[in-house]
Amino acid sequence: METTTDWIEEAEERRGELEDKIMEKEEAEKKLRKKIQEYEGKIRELSDALKRNNLCIIGIPEEEERGKGAEGVLEEIIAENFPELGKEKGIEIQEAQRTPFRRNLNRSSARHIMVKLAKYKDKEKILKAARDKRALTYKGRPIRLVTDLSFETWQARKNWHEIFRVLDRKNMQPRILYPASLSFRIEGEIKVFPNKQKLKEFVTTKPALQEILRGTQ
Template structure:
């Protein structure tokens, strides 16, 4: 028993199995068993301590490794942040430069807007001045036209008398009297020898021109001129020595242009029984609804026609054609400018 007990505790391995421990305990005394158990406990503690140390070392290594990896990752991220920070600073610098450029551009735009506004004001004032000058010019032209028409009002214009005929008749007065005797014998006593002056126009003869110059005859009063013009309209065919001639009122160029501007409207009104007339110097007169309507301005006539459906229907085509013609003239004028 003692022999076996002496061998047991020293020779036993610490990691002996339960069967081995039981088998060893059978040959031990109580003291030996306690010593054996203490050794076993100490051995287990040492094993646990060693395992703990191993695990601790393993965990420490893993932790250090993870910490190092985290530090490396952090350093990389810090480096990236530094690089990005540099890029951000560059972008910020570019933004600041762009902002300064925009501020300069905005300042220049505001300056240009101020100058543009000033120029617009100047243009507006210039347009007002031009409009005012244009009105003054139109009024001036109208006044000149009226003065010229008043000067010409007693005059008759004779068209178609061959050059040199006044020499054959021994003067314009004899020529005039011959026209009166041939065409208006009833007016012979009233108008014969009643011209204040007479001349051809233009003053200088153009020998390349096949038609003779017109003769202007100034009557002593408007009444005599009107009587001759009335008789001319009634006779319709005026002659001198058997050849046809024309006798008209002597009007300024502007008045003739204004009269001609009524031609299409005049013809349309005549075809529809409105009995139109051109009243001195360039007014349109016609009968409508048992009243005499007179217009010296075409725009006012158009406004009047727009309020009269029957008249508007009659003149729609003529007014539309005139509008298109005016637009074409304006476009050509703008192209010419």
């Protein structure tokens, strides 16, 4: 009996030591995951910073810029959609090209045109004009003008699209803020939500909003 008791006590002690090691390992893995997320966030911010002055033009047919360059395409878009901006002086384009650099013949859609402007304020001025007009065209064809962001940031922003459309139909002035926060007007105030969890917590306090967003979260 004494031998059995000693064996049980030793086994319990070893089990306790093993559980401690498992907890230490889990804690170390948790810290590592957090550190990796922090590094990924910094890389995303750096990538977005490098694209700070960039505009992305979506919907322009391939080879449309032949003879006038991609810079000429943006100038024609401004003249067609924002004639008041076209009259201003000083909007300087540093470079513009199709992306990806090589055309993929298996793609049915046209490659986007990436435009780098000399000044960030000019990019914001163009985007604001695009938001105000909402429906943009190029020679009568519908197009889009968006800011150039990293793939990770676009994915995070994409998660808001369905909710954004619902709020927009209700004229609640939704906006996607950098990097991927949602803002909208409710009860005369602008509310900002960094993620869906924060929005979900807020919605539980607003029955009317809960009904509007039913099925979108």
